[in-house]
Amino acid sequence: MSSTRFTLRALAALLPLGAMGVSAALAAAPEPPAAAEADPAARTGVAERLQAIREAVSEVTAEQANLEPGDPNILKAWWGNGGWRNGGWRNGGWGNGGWHNWGNGWPNWHNFWRNW
Amino acid sequence: MPTGPLIETLVLQPTPFCNIACTYCYLPHRNDRATMSMDTLRTTFERVFASGWAAPAMTVIWHAGEPLVLPPAYYREAFDLIERLRPAGLRLRHAVQTNGMLIDAAWCGLFKEYDVGVGVSLDGPRALHDTHRLTRSGRGTFDRTMAGIRLLREHGVDFHVITVLSKDSLDDPASLVDFYLSEGIDQVCFNVEESEGDHRSSLFDQSDLRRRFSRFLDGFWRTARQRGGFRFIREIDAMLPRILRPAEAVMANEQVVPFGMLNVACNGDVSSFSPELLGLKNAAYGDFIIGNVHRDTLAAMHESAVMRRMAQDVAQGVEECRRTCEYFSVCGGGAPVNKLSENGGFTSGRTRFCELTLMVPTDLILDALERLDPLVDPARAAPSATDWRAPCHDAAA
Numbered sequence: 001m002s003s004t005r006f007t008l009r010a011l012a013a014l015l016p017l018g019a020m021g022v023s024a025a026l027a028a029a030p031e032p033p034a035a036a037e038a039d040p041a042a043r044t045g046v047a048e049r050l051q052a053i054r055e056a057v058s059e060v061t062a063e064q065a066n067l068e069p070g071d072p073n074i075l076k077a078w079w080g081n082g083g084w085r086n087g088g089w090r091n092g093g094w095g096n097g098g099w100h101n102w103g104n105g106w107p108n109w110h111n112f113w114r115n116w
Numbered sequence: 117m118p119t120g121p122l123i124e125t126l127v128l129q130p131t132p133f134c135n136i137a138c139t140y141c142y143l144p145h146r147n148d149r150a151t152m153s154m155d156t157l158r159t160t161f162e163r164v165f166a167s168g169w170a171a172p173a174m175t176v177i178w179h180a181g182e183p184l185v186l187p188p189a190y191y192r193e194a195f196d197l198i199e200r201l202r203p204a205g206l207r208l209r210h211a212v213q214t215n216g217m218l219i220d221a222a223w224c225g226l227f228k229e230y231d232v233g234v235g236v237s238l239d240g241p242r243a244l245h246d247t248h249r250l251t252r253s254g255r256g257t258f259d260r261t262m263a264g265i266r267l268l269r270e271h272g273v274d275f276h277v278i279t280v281l282s283k284d285s286l287d288d289p290a291s292l293v294d295f296y297l298s299e300g301i302d303q304v305c306f307n308v309e310e311s312e313g314d315h316r317s318s319l320f321d322q323s324d325l326r327r328r329f330s331r332f333l334d335g336f337w338r339t340a341r342q343r344g345g346f347r348f349i350r351e352i353d354a355m356l357p358r359i360l361r362p363a364e365a366v367m368a369n370e371q372v373v374p375f376g377m378l379n380v381a382c383n384g385d386v387s388s389f390s391p392e393l394l395g396l397k398n399a400a401y402g403d404f405i406i407g408n409v410h411r412d413t414l415a416a417m418h419e420s421a422v423m424r425r426m427a428q429d430v431a432q433g434v435e436e437c438r439r440t441c442e443y444f445s446v447c448g449g450g451a452p453v454n455k456l457s458e459n460g461g462f463t464s465g466r467t468r469f470c471e472l473t474l475m476v477p478t479d480l481i482l483d484a485l486e487r488l489d490p491l492v493d494p495a496r497a498a499p500s501a502t503d504w505r506a507p508c509h510d511a512a513a
Contacts, residue, residue, distance in 0.1 A: 010489045015360065022360065023353050026484035027341035046442035049482055050359060054445075058362040075364045079357075 007056045015060055015079050022079075121375035121418060123164060124171040127179050127391040128152065129381045130190070134182040136215055136257055139248045140280060140309050140317070144395050146181060152382035157194055159409045160380050161201045167414040169375060173207040175233075179391065184218040188226045195230050209233060213278070215249070216264030217257055224271035234275040235305075236265055241295045244285050248309075262299070269300050276303035276348065283309075283319055286328045289336035297345050305350035306333070308472045310454065320458075320468050330476045337480065355477040358446040369448030372434050374427045375418060384409040386417055389430055390453035398456065401426055426452075429462035436465035447474045 014022050057078070062069050065077035130152045132145040164170050176198070178191070195210060202208055211233035227234055238261055239245040246256030268275050277296075279285070285292070296304060308329060309317045319325055333351055340346045358367075370376030371390055379391040385405045387394045393404040404426070407417035417423060434449030441447070447470065452462050454469035 007485070007489070010485060011360070014488075019353060019356060020347070022356055023337075023349065024341045026356075026481060026488060027338045027352075029484040029487040031338070032483065032487065043442070043479065046478070046482070047445065050443075050445050050478075051363075053359060053485070054361060054363040054365075057360055058364060061362055072364070074362050078362050078365065079360075 007053055008060060011053070011056050011060045012064070015057070016064065018079060120167075121169045121373070121414075122171050123167075123169050123174060123375050123378050124370050125175045125177060125377045126160075126164065127177045127377060127379040127394075128157075128160070129180055129379075129394065130178055130183055130186050130194075131382055132181045132395070133185055134180060134215075135185050135217065135252075136182070137250055137252045139250065140282070142392060143181065150382050151186060151190075152380075152384075154193060154197060156380075156382070156384045156409060158197055158201070159384065161198050163409050163414050164378070165201055165203055165206075169414060170203070170206055172205070174209075176208060176210050177391075178210065178212045182215055182218070183212045184214050184223065188222045191226060191230075191232075211235065213237065214264075215257065215261060216268075217260035219264030219267050221267065221271065224267055224273050227268075227273045228271065234268065234273060236261065236268070236275055236277050237280070238262075238265065238277040238301075239279050239282075240285060240292050244282075247284060248280070248282060265299065265301070274303075276305060276350075277301055278305045278307055280307045280309055281319075281329070281332065283322075286332045289332050290339050293336060293339045293343060296340075297343060302346050303348040303350075304346065306336075310457075310469055325468070326471045326476060329472050330480065333476060334480050351473070351477045352481065355446065355474075355481060359478060359481050367445060367448045369434075369450075371451055372430050372449040374423065374430075375414070378414075380409065386412075388423065389426060390451055392453040393456075396453075400429075400461070426462065432463040433461075433465065436463065440465050441470075443470070443475050443478055446478055450474075 014025055017025055058074055059069065061067075061074050061078050062071060065074070067073055067077060131150060132143065132148040133150075134141070134143065134146040137146070191210075198208070209232075210230060212227075213235040214237070216236040216238065226232065237249070239247075239249055242256065242258040245258040245261065249257045249261070251257060265275070265277075279292070296302070308325075309319050322328070337349060337352050340349055368376075375388050377388060377391060379387045379394045381387075381394055385394070385403075386407050386409060387404045388406060395403075397403050401422055404422070406420045406423040406426075412420075430449075430452050433452065433455055437447065437449045438444050450465070450467060450470050454467045455462055455464045458467040458469065459465075
C-alpha cells in the first residue's frame with residue numbers, strides 16, 4: 001500500500017477531530033526510539049510528502065462533504081476554514097508566513113509574524 | 117480578486133520607547149520617548165483607507181517599544197478616531213504586544229471594551245524570565261509581568277504569551293508546561309533568541325540548535341497535550357493548517373508581499389515587508405523607509421525607488437526558496453529581515469530562523485503523521501490502537 005493511501009486513511013480519521021483534536025492526536029503518536037532520531041539536515045522527500053498530504057486532504061474533504069473532486073467548495077468545507085483560531089487562513093490564502101512578533105489567531109490574527 | 121496590494125497587517129509604533137532593557141532586544145531606538153501624534157495616526161488611516169488596498173479583515177498591531185507606556189486614554193482616542201475613519205464593511209481588530217508590567221484595571225477595561233488582542237512577553241518561570249528581561253537598572257521584571265497576567269485573568273481578558281527561548285530554556289519543556297498550567301496560561305508561542313539588528317544570538321551559532329529545539333518542541337507538545345489545558349501551541353497548531361490543507365488552498369506569505377504588512381513609525385515613516393526593518397539601516401536599502409504619511413500617498417510609496425528595489429530583491433529571495441527548499445509549500449519564502457541579518461541580503465534563501473520556525477514544526481508533524489498511520493489501519497490495529505483519540509476529548513473540553 002502506498003504512503004498516500006496510508007495518509008488518506010489517517011487523514012480521514014484525523015480531520016473530523018478539528019484543529020485541537022488533530023494536535024492532540026498527533027502529539028499522542030508513539031515516540032520514535034532515541035536511536036532512530038534522524039539527522040535533520042539529511043531529510044529528503046519533504047516536498048513530495050507535503051504534496052501527497054495536500055492531495056489527500058482534498059480527497060478526504062471532498063468525500064466527507066459529499067463533493068466531487070475538484071469542486072471549488074472543497075476549500076470552504078475544509079476544517080481550516082471552520083473558524084478555529086488556526087493561524088490565519090482567510091479568503092483562501094495563508095497568513096503572513098513568518099512574522100514572529102505576534103502570535104494569535106483572529107482569522108486575520110496569528111499571522112505568524114512571530115513577535116505578535 | 118483585487119489587483120493592487122492588499123494590506124492585511126498594519127504595524128504601528130506608537131512610541132519607540134521601552135520601559136525595560138532586555139538583553140536580547142534588537143530595537144535600536146528604545147530610549148526615544150517620541151510619540152505618534154493623533155495627526156499622524158489620522159493621516160495614516162486616511163492614506164490606508166483611501167488607497168483601496170486595505171484587506172477586508174485587517175489587523176492593527178500596536179508594537180513599540182512598550183506600547184503601554186502610553187496611557188489608556190491615548191489608545192481610547194486612537195481607537196475612536198480609527199473607528200470614525202473605518203470604511204463600512206471593513207473588519208479591523210487592534211492588538212498589542214506588551215511586557216505586561218503596566219497592566220492595571222484600566223488597561224483590562226480598555227482591552228475588553230475594544231476587544232483588543234493581547235500578547236504578553238513572558239520567558240517562563242522567574243529564573244528564566246529574569247535572566248534576560250531586565251529593568252534599566254538590571255532588576256528582574258518577572259513579578260510585575262506576572263502581576264499583569266494575573267490581572268488579565270481576573271478581568272477575563274483573553275491573551276497569549278510569547279516566550280523567547282534562550283540557551284537555558286531548551287532542556288526542560290515539562291517544567292514550562294507545569295509553569296504555564298499553574299498560572300492559567302493556555303495559549304503559548306515560542307521564539308528562539310535570534311540574531312536581528314545589532315543583536316547576535318547566543319544560540320544561533322550552536323551547531324546542534326535545530327536538534328535541541330526539535331527535542332524541546334516535541335517534548336512541550338506531547339506533554340502539554342497529554343496534560344490538557346492548552347488551547348493553542350503556536351509552533352505546532354499554526355503549522356497544522358499549512359500542512360493539512362487541500363491542494364486548492366493558495367499559499368501566501370504576507371511578509372514577502374509588497375504592502376502585505378505595512379509598518380508605520382511614530383513620525384509617520386513607512387516601511388513594508390518585515391516590521392523589524394523599521395529602524396534598521398543597510399548599505400543597499402538605506403533606512404528601508406519608502407515614504408512618510410505626511411508627505412506621500414501609498415501609491416507613491418509603492419512606486420518609490422527603495423520599495424521597488426526591495427520588492428525585486430525580496431521576490432528574488434522567494435524564488436531562491438521556491439527553487440531550493442523542500443519546505444517552500446508551508447512557508448512561501450521566509451522572513452526578509454532574517455535573510456538580511458543572517459545571510460546578508462533579501463535575495464538569499466534558507467536561514468537558521470527558517471530551520472527553527474518552519475522546518476522543525478513541519479518535521480515533527482510529518483513524523484507524527486507517519487507514526488500514527490499504522491494505528492488507524494483497522495487491519496493492523498493493536499488493542500491499544502484507539503488510545504491516540506483519548507487526549508482529543510481532554511484537550512477539547
